[in-house]
Amino acid sequence: MKTKHYFVELGVLEEGRFVVREVNNRSVGATLLHGQPVVILNSCPHAGAPICQGKITPKLVIESAQALQLDAEHPVLRCPWHGWEFNLEDGMVNGFNSRLRLAKLQHELENDSLYIWI
Numbered sequence: 001m002k003t004k005h006y007f008v009e010l011g012v013l014e015e016g017r018f019v020v021r022e023v024n025n026r027s028v029g030a031t032l033l034h035g036q037p038v039v040i041l042n043s044c045p046h047a048g049a050p051i052c053q054g055k056i057t058p059k060l061v062i063e064s065a066q067a068l069q070l071d072a073e074h075p076v077l078r079c080p081w082h083g084w085e086f087n088l089e090d091g092m093v094n095g096f097n098s099r100l101r102l103a104k105l106q107h108e109l110e111n112d113s114l115y116i117w118i
């Protein structure tokens with residue numbers, strides 16, 4: 001059964017960087033995406049890397065062999081071990097089909113603090 005836990009003051013979070021804490025013996029990371037919190041387990045769904053140590057970068061969009069674009073509106077999180085990229089919005093793998101996805105956690109804001117359910 002999941003329980004609610006205090007995680008961090010909202011003002012500590014920033015875009016492009018994870019704050020990582022141990023909660024209920026699980027490593028959890030939180031960042032901001034377009035001003036809204038994103039909370040995930042700090043474990044890559046591929047092989048368990050500490051995914052929150054990865055870089056958040058603009059998504060590479062390949063339109064053709066000659067047309068590559070960076071999409072900063074839809075950033076991805078690149079795993080530090082094997083380089084898989086995950087969309088921060090839906091947690092899905094970027095670039096190929098996979099059932100694996102980031103484990104996003106339920107969260108809520110209360111009095112300028114972020115609480116998570118785990």
Ligand code: FES
Pocket residue numbers: 044045046047048049079080081082083084
């Ligand atoms: S452990 Fe993350 S891509 Fe392999």
